Amino acid sequence: MKAIVVTRATQGRTQGARKGASMKSKAVLTALAIITLIFAGPSISQGDPIVDVSIDIPGGLFAGPFTLAGWGPFPVPLAFGQNLILTQTGPSHNFDTSECGPGGVGGCPGVIPQVTVNGNTFADTTLVLTAGGNDPGTSDFVESSDWVLIGTVPGAFNVYVAYADNAHIGATGALPNPWQGSPGDIFRGAAQPGGCLIGVDPCFDSGAIRIQGLQAVPAPATLVLLGASLLGVAVWRRRAAHDGVA
Numbered sequence: 278m279k280a281i282v283v284t285r286a287t288q289g290r291t292q293g294a295r296k297g298a299s300m301k302s303k304a305v306l307t308a309l310a311i312i313t314l315i316f317a318g319p320s321i322s323q324g325d326p327i328v329d330v331s332i333d334i335p336g337g338l339f340a341g342p343f344t345l346a347g348w349g350p351f352p353v354p355l356a357f358g359q360n361l362i363l364t365q366t367g368p369s370h371n372f373d374t375s376e377c378g379p380g381g382v383g384g385c386p387g388v389i390p391q392v393t394v395n396g397n398t399f400a401d402t403t404l405v406l407t408a409g410g411n412d413p414g415t416s417d418f419v420e421s422s423d424w425v426l427i428g429t430v431p432g433a434f435n436v437y438v439a440y441a442d443n444a445h446i447g448a449t450g451a452l453p454n455p456w457q458g459s460p461g462d463i464f465r466g467a468a469q470p471g472g473c474l475i476g477v478d479p480c481f482d483s484g485a486i487r488i489q490g491l492q493a494v495p496a497p498a499t500l501v502l503l504g505a506s507l508l509g510v511a512v513w514r515r516r517a518a519h520d521g522v523a
Contacts, residue, residue, distance in 0.1 A: 324493045337381055339390075347366025365469060374484030382414065389401060421451065440485065441483050468480055
């Protein structure tokens with residue numbers, strides 16, 4: 278009888294030791310997983326800074342690579358969700374991309390504008406920057422267009438184009454959104470006097486480019502570390518279930 282009591286006590290101590298060791302292992306693995314998620318997991322961070330922006334509309338004033346000095350200085354770091362907006366800088370309406378014909382007069386039917394950001398080129402296939410390519414140069418030709426997405430570099434940025442027109446007769450006065458004064462965004466451009474026909478002076482008659490920062494993609498090593506930590510937790514749970522430990 279005494280031997281049985283000793284055996285049960287020993288078993289109890291053994292099971293208690295196993296449970297204690299298992300709980301310690303669980304605590305360590307859980308802590309490791311949390312630390313990995315905090316320091317090594319995907320984070321809301323900025324991608325590569327913007328180092329250059331240019332356009333190419335062949336056959337006219339905006340044949341590429343065309344850029345404006347007022348769009349600098351570069352590089353421009355962009356946080357996740359932050360926008361860099363580039364448009365006319367002056368003097369005058371110096372980014373009137375709808376006037377894309379020879380000598381900066383008239384339209385340019387059939388010509389597809391190209392926008393290059395950090396060496397990546399995207400096509401404005403909807404012809405937003407050229408207002409359809411058929412600008413007659415009259416005072417009542419409204420060119421307004423809100424932002425249209427034309428390309429993405431994953432983990433770095435989106436590129437949009439628009440046309441800002443609160444100058445021509447018939448224009449509503451609405452400008453692309455976001456625009457100058459949008460919280461947290463970087464706006465490089467300015468309204469200009471001259472040719473402002475609807476009572477807003479100075480005004481915009483200009484193409485526009487918007488570059489939006491994206492969340493950086495985690496490095497492969499980071500994903501491996503995260504996966505290893507989660508695998509460790511899964512292995513512990515399987516072993517605990519086998520040993521009957523909660």
